[in-house]
Amino acid sequence: MPLKIKKLAVLSLIFFSCNTGKLKVVADISNGLKEVSTAEIIPNSKLLWVIEDAGNQNNLYGLNKDGGIVKNIDISNVINEDWEDLTSDAMGNIYIGDFGNNNEKRKKFSIYKVKNPAHIKDHTTADIINFKLPDDVKSKDFEAFFLLDGYFYIFSKETKSCYLIKVPNQIGYHVAELVTDFNLDGKHNKITSADISADGKTVVLLNHDKLWKLSNFEPDAFFKGTVEALKFDHDSQKEGICFKNNKTVLITDEKNGTEGNNVYSFDL
Template identity: 25%
Template sequence: MKRSLIRLLSTGVLAAVAIASEGASAAVELPDLAPKRLLPSAKLEGPPHTREVSGIVASKQWPGVFWLHNDSGDETRIYPMRRDGSMITSARGDDRPGVLVGGVINSDWEAIAADASGHIIIGDVGNNSNGRRDLALHYVVEPEPTAGFTGLLKSVFVRYPEQKEWPAPKHDFNYDCEGIFTVGDTVYFVTKRRSDSLARLYRLDHPKTGVVNTLEIVADFDVRGRATAADATLDGRRLVVLTYTAIWMFESTAPGRDDWFDGSVWWLPFEGAPGAEGVCFDGTDTILVAAEEGNGHLYAVNTASLHKVR
């Protein structure tokens, strides 16, 4: 769905519209608000603290467990954490934390998701150079949190339909992704664009192994920055998109639809969480933000503190 409709908001505020290369994209006018300083709710233990936290997702199999991962440079590990930031000890021992994933490499792990069928999906979709042709989702059966090892179930390779050159030219540097999420078993991508301030949403339908799957463009929204993470509630009704300086929350107009950018919008500018590159819902009313630069903290944000802007 490529939106071209300019909406007149019920409040009488006209939504701004930015024209992207693939059509029109919506944006809302924002109030003049000072950034809210986020206060840490937990200190991360172990390697997610000392390295670069790039993703977090709530387990759908183990209540109270959250899976985190690091950027390139770490081993191919995912880390089971509790809400208080403490790490669940691996069967390999305290000095070998995390669940080691066999059969893959960490080219640039930037996102993580959990689907309805019991899989953890690792997004090896970081693409700072906009030149990668091996962007992939790695599926593993969600391990028991104390497991030391798990094996790769499958890898699904993807491409963006509008990318025609590798690397992309500087005026079209829009094919990096740091946010994936699921609704049921469907995987969505939110790209971190560098030639504008949009977040572009894509959907992966009927993923196949052994081929490069072409993503489907769903919609654009102007998030006034670069999208660094995304997640949806279990029912798929709410979507959160994180940038380095703001939290955006969208609500679909009806269950089962991927029209979040058409529905209600909430926004919260923030400071105090440098390098914020991980976000997930904890239930429907709490958003967890993980920051990677220097502090290794989790930040809990109640959705009631966000400002409704549409």
Template identity: 25%
Template sequence: MGGDGSRVPRLTTAFLLLVGLPMPAGAPTRAVAQDRPGAAAPAPVSVDVPNREPIPMRPVAKLPPGPVKENSGIVRSRQFPDLFWMHNDSGDEPRVYPIHRNGEAYRSTREPETPGVLIGGAINVDWEDITVDSDGNLIVADVGNNGNDRRDLVLYYIPEPSPDASRTTFRKKVFVRYPGQKDFPAPRSDFNYDCEAVFTVGNAVHLLTKHRSDTSMKLYRLDHPKAEQTNDLTFLEAFDVRDKAVGADATPDGKRVVVVTYKAIWLFERDDASQPLFGGRISYAPYQSPQVEAVCFADDKSLLLADEETGQLFEVELSGLTRLR
């Protein structure tokens, strides 16, 4: 409370968030405006995008049975080396698929001919992304909402299983909703309540929306998740991604977040995870592949991307992105 400058005035913090500038280190991330019916939302952050050649994508492998079907999420394990978890979206059983970085599948000890780990009690309505938290959970996001009409958006928290397991179950399921949505389905002028891109910072789950009414994406955070009840998401900020966000991942410290659209890769970097995501350094590169919907950090220097249409796994070097600011 003294005059050491460590306290950030509320209006100053709100202003910095509004214009997309980083807050002082240690300042909490706050929503500028409540994302609720009738509230004035801040304009999305936007940057100029140069014309450039597509980034090189090195084919790694054809995905094995299981995730080759209709993959829509990938994340690196924080407990096991050389382990990446994948899943398919609607139409598959509630399974997660362990693979090596080279695309080869792990096989179950008890059921070697059946790919993946069955999540008992879960339902795959429209699984769209997967992430991991600091408590050792896989979090599968059943938040696909093409019709903008779902009232059952849910996150499954699953203790990360051994890659040679055949089945497990979830620890809890957490229902979520967007506070700004009042109509089900949403009107076509506000058809922006789908989500295919999810990541964690510590134990905090973040969702990036896939818009059909404009080219932006909104960033939401799940605060104080409570199981077996519907939790309002907290709106944080928005960014003009010039397309549809279909996958995301973050480094464990939350300082780097990658987002993939159907046409491009975006990298957001900040000095502290408490700072606004879209107020820091931004890099970009277009790519060419039919239908990439899954991305994750393979290590500090590269990404893995999975193409749903071709069933192909690719590697991309982060050094190939263009720094925009």
């Protein structure tokens, strides 16, 4: 490679790295998906599983390491009212959180269980978990959850005081239990996605320009442990987070013009 071209390549790489702050781009998501709202990894699958949010198809997509769609699974018995987050269990089953509620008028919320999608070709049906909020909790917008010890822990998306509720992982209709309300310090506190590490010791909550790392907590007392805000030095519409391993997370953002629609890695 001529010296001049080599220098330009190095400069481009440096600029690109700086442009994404502390995040490392690991894949460019397929142009067929514009509003990826979350990401999830399941056992014994090399794919990154994603969905799109309100107004898009009721489909679950599996992406390869380059961000290409290699699985496109239609879930025929549900609709995408406002799909916001994914979580999974040790058997590889994926759960879709249909609990987005931008106008805060929704009364019934749903979680859809898709049995291990690695074994599904292109269509399936989901088991349905429905829930409502306790009578003393006003309708809220929820965009983030994870599964722990048989319960879904679901976080509201607020600018100030937020709610954490939990719902049992059981098919049927439930009344959610209010775990706590909480207020994260500083500005820009809307939580868009969440996950818990495989060892159960670390929770991450995603925001557009940072994440909160929760550790040293007791059961149901996540905010009474250590809460750290880790900044990305990068701002985009980040909507999805999942653990790659106990120390590294993968993050997705939505497409905005010519920017975004990437999968990033971030070391905690």
